[in-house]
Amino acid sequence: MTKNLCVIGLGYIGLPTAVMFANHGVRVHGVDVNQRAVEMISNKQLHIEENGLQERLDKAIDSGMLTVSTEPVEADAFIVAVPSPIREDRTADLEYVRKATASIVPYLKKGNLIILESTVPPKTVEDVMLPELEKSSFKIGEELFVSHSPERVIPGRIFEELEQNGRIIGGINEKSAEMTKELYEAFVKGPIELTDATTAELVKVMENTYRDVNIAFANEMAKIGEHLDVNIWDAIRFANFHPRVNIHQPGPGVGGHCIAVDPWFLVELAPEQSNIIHLSRKTNDGMPEFVADRVMEFVGDSERKIAVLGLSFKADVDDMRQSPSIDVINNLQEKGFTVASFDPHVKDDSHPTQVKSIEEAAEGAAMVLILTNHKEFKDLEPGQVADAMDEKIIYDTKNCIDLPAWKVAGFRTYLLGDHKDNTNE
Ligand code: SAJ
Numbered sequence: 001m002t003k004n005l006c007v008i009g010l011g012y013i014g015l016p017t018a019v020m021f022a023n024h025g026v027r028v029h030g031v032d033v034n035q036r037a038v039e040m041i042s043n044k045q046l047h048i049e050e051n052g053l054q055e056r057l058d059k060a061i062d063s064g065m066l067t068v069s070t071e072p073v074e075a076d077a078f079i080v081a082v083p084s085p086i087r088e089d090r091t092a093d094l095e096y097v098r099k100a101t102a103s104i105v106p107y108l109k110k111g112n113l114i115i116l117e118s119t120v121p122p123k124t125v126e127d128v129m130l131p132e133l134e135k136s137s138f139k140i141g142e143e144l145f146v147s148h149s150p151e152r153v154i155p156g157r158i159f160e161e162l163e164q165n166g167r168i169i170g171g172i173n174e175k176s177a178e179m180t181k182e183l184y185e186a187f188v189k190g191p192i193e194l195t196d197a198t199t200a201e202l203v204k205v206m207e208n209t210y211r212d213v214n215i216a217f218a219n220e221m222a223k224i225g226e227h228l229d230v231n232i233w234d235a236i237r238f239a240n241f242h243p244r245v246n247i248h249q250p251g252p253g254v255g256g257h258c259i260a261v262d263p264w265f266l267v268e269l270a271p272e273q274s275n276i277i278h279l280s281r282k283t284n285d286g287m288p289e290f291v292a293d294r295v296m297e298f299v300g301d302s303e304r305k306i307a308v309l310g311l312s313f314k315a316d317v318d319d320m321r322q323s324p325s326i327d328v329i330n331n332l333q334e335k336g337f338t339v340a341s342f343d344p345h346v347k348d349d350s351h352p353t354q355v356k357s358i359e360e361a362a363e364g365a366a367m368v369l370i371l372t373n374h375k376e377f378k379d380l381e382p383g384q385v386a387d388a389m390d391e392k393i394i395y396d397t398k399n400c401i402d403l404p405a406w407k408v409a410g411f412r413t414y415l416l417g418d419h420k421d422n423t424n425e
Helices: 014-022 035-042 053-062 095-107 124-133 158-164 174-184 197-228 232-239 262-269 275-285 287-299 324-335 358-362 403-408
Strands: 004-008 027-031 066-069 077-080 112-116 144-148 167-171 192-196 305-309 338-342 367-370 393-396 412-415
Touching (some): 004 014, 004 095, 014 053, 014 066, 014 077, 027 035, 035 053, 035 066, 053 066, 077 095, 095 112, 095 124, 112 124, 112 174, 124 144, 124 197, 144 174, 144 197, 167 174, 167 197, 197 232, 197 262, 262 275, 287 324, 287 367, 287 393, 305 324, 305 358, 393 403
Parallel strands (some): 004 027, 004 077, 167 192, 305 338, 305 367, 367 393, 393 412
16 A cells, blocks of 8 residues: 655646645655756645635645655655656657656665556666666566656546546556555546556547547538538537447647647657648648638738637646747747737736736737637627727637627627628628
């Protein structure tokens, strides 16, 4: 039974996971190289936004079950939850995983369990972690146990999903997998399946790749919808009535640190085999430019101002990593547009175009461009911005605005995946 756990990496996954274990009877020490994040967490302040995290962090710190610092400590088990990004050339950068693994070696004891949570290319446990762990004097598989237990939680609903989602746990041997299962049973209510480490790595990457390919399909359908003057959002909704169809939603691109990244792991490892996967990545990465081209077409003059609503990569989160909004803004600026952006979830000064309110963004703008479907935008009313604008155009790339109401208020309204200019309908 694990009594002491050391979690390396206190980001979007590591911190909620550490807090969850601490509130379920496991004594946790959290480690991060970011001194400021460590100071904030120990003062019960959040450096990331996540529903329900604040109260759970308060409880974990107040009870003394969660401590944090920049250095690992001895423990029964270690969880590595660090970034696994891609480089400019789209190859996996596994230095964080390697360094995090190396950092725990001096603290290892006989019988320890080391778990990788980060999403990684298949064989990372074998090729990157094990060589580091072998530098300890312990025998891998007999004195040190190692597994991959990839997180599957969705930002915004992390705590529900940590508890409810099933887990695929892959061990370097059966004992490693069993020990990992026993640990996660502290809070996981979903089913836990055991396999080997490489299969678990592939399963996780495959899940996100499935979503990327499906979104690419939806984006292609949106372009077809525009070509045929069909509202693709309705069409997808109707198609999804079929019990075996589950088409995802189109949008201005795919962002975040997972879905826009993980498919590249497969392209790197198996380039000859990854045709649909590669094309889907390119399709989704091409969406920001597609949106910017449409803005140009609708506004007709690049010497104008565009009010961009939404900077984070998806609804109701503050995370701007790989956000398509940034690419759309860059594309617009390259065309010569002036951009003012607003996002109620993103902290001030996160982006040079950021202003403090929707009204300020709309001041003198020719178009309101919706790039993220935050709940705050869904109820946006034309009266809030109409008078301040230079011209009345709205372009919704997420199908989250009541466009007919805007049309009544005299706006030219556009919806991604429904090319018609609705003004004259
Ligand atoms: N998006 C669309 N259309 C859709 C769904 C999403 O354009 O129908 C876009 C979003 O706007 C966003 C991006 O895709 O820019 C990714 O958002 P997401 O909500 O699909 O996924 P993430 O990145 O927040 O979380 C995913 C989840 N994976 C799956 O659903 C298979 C989550 O369960 C994983 O734990 C997470 O990746 C991860 O950490 O790997």
